[in-house]
Amino acid sequence: AEAALVAAWSGPGRTADGVDVAILANVADGASARSAADAPVEGIGLFRTELAFLDRGDEPSVDEQTRLYRDVLDAFDGQKVVIRTLDAGSDKPLAFIEHPDEANPALGVRGNRIAADHPEIVRGQLDAIARAATETGSRPWVMAPMIATAAEAAQFAGMVRERGLTAGVMIEIPAAAILARAILAEVDFVSIGTNDLTQYTMAADRMSAELAELTDPWQPAVLALIAQVADAGAELNKPVGVCGEAAADPALACVLVGLGVTSLSAAPAATPAVGAKLSTVTLDQCRAAAAAVLQTTSPTLARRAAAEHLDD
Numbered sequence: 001a002e003a004a005l006v007a008a009w010s011g012p013g014r015t016a017d018g019v020d021v022a023i024l025a026n027v028a029d030g031a032s033a034r035s036a037a038d039a040p041v042e043g044i045g046l047f048r049t050e051l052a053f054l055d056r057g058d059e060p061s062v063d064e065q066t067r068l069y070r071d072v073l074d075a076f077d078g079q080k081v082v083i084r085t086l087d088a089g090s091d092k093p094l095a096f097i098e099h100p101d102e103a104n105p106a107l108g109v110r111g112n113r114i115a116a117d118h119p120e121i122v123r124g125q126l127d128a129i130a131r132a133a134t135e136t137g138s139r140p141w142v143m144a145p146m147i148a149t150a151a152e153a154a155q156f157a158g159m160v161r162e163r164g165l166t167a168g169v170m171i172e173i174p175a176a177a178i179l180a181r182a183i184l185a186e187v188d189f190v191s192i193g194t195n196d197l198t199q200y201t202m203a204a205d206r207m208s209a210e211l212a213e214l215t216d217p218w219q220p221a222v223l224a225l226i227a228q229v230a231d232a233g234a235e236l237n238k239p240v241g242v243c244g245e246a247a248a249d250p251a252l253a254c255v256l257v258g259l260g261v262t263s264l265s266a267a268p269a270a271t272p273a274v275g276a277k278l279s280t281v282t283l284d285q286c287r288a289a290a291a292a293v294l295q296t297t298s299p300t301l302a303r304r305a306a307a308e309h310l311d312d
């Protein structure tokens, strides 16, 4: 019965009692955006731009970048598209950006931190996005990865708004989640990256198979931080999305909605199961599940507590 429900689900994202929750796709380039357009998604919640340039030895020109962003915007004409600026460094080094030799690259110059030494790279990317937006008549949202402070968020938002675009940041560093209200005051929206938020909250490398228990996004400490961010978003009336792997887990997606998250972005193949599950539960059930997981002390107990409210 469950498989049939998943196969039949065609969107949009909505709870059983009719509360809309946008279900969006994570994409990496024009081709993956075009194929995501065949999935039952309402837009793109995360375009990881660095993935389009992993094999590049030289910096892509503004013209070349403009073509890439146009491709992605054309695939989702008239729909929501969230473009993330380069998240280079650590597990995703880019050949055309000089990465310093670091003992701990995950804690080093990665993501938006390259802007300090290479502001021209961020400016070129934002120029290309702004041009692609004008040429396609679309209004993409633009967000920065690896933001730790409200000052970083304000600086990035300034550059984005100068170009007439909507500005946001990823919340994937615990400091940013703890001060989410201050960060949200500087931007139009945030998107929680649960992969890195879990890694940095638990001090456990996201690539480590041995630490899988710690890198589980059902860790109650991670969920407590997400709750704080969602509360701040509700207070300031600004969207709070999730674009990490947590949004691909149907039960966890319902918990996120219960915590106050307003959109879910995942690999396109994962979205039907998420949408189908959400369509079977009410917002009250999601909220009860969210309250219950916040009382637990382990991923196992959190999953069990959520299931009590979400499964019939």
Ligand code: PEP
Pocket: 046, 048, 087, 172, 192, 193, 194, 195, 196, 197, 243, 244, 245
């Ligand atoms: C995340 O950290 O959860 C995220 C969505 O970004 P990435 O996986 O690209 O680091």
Ligand code: MG
Pocket: 145, 172, 193, 195, 196
């Ligand atoms: Mg990340």
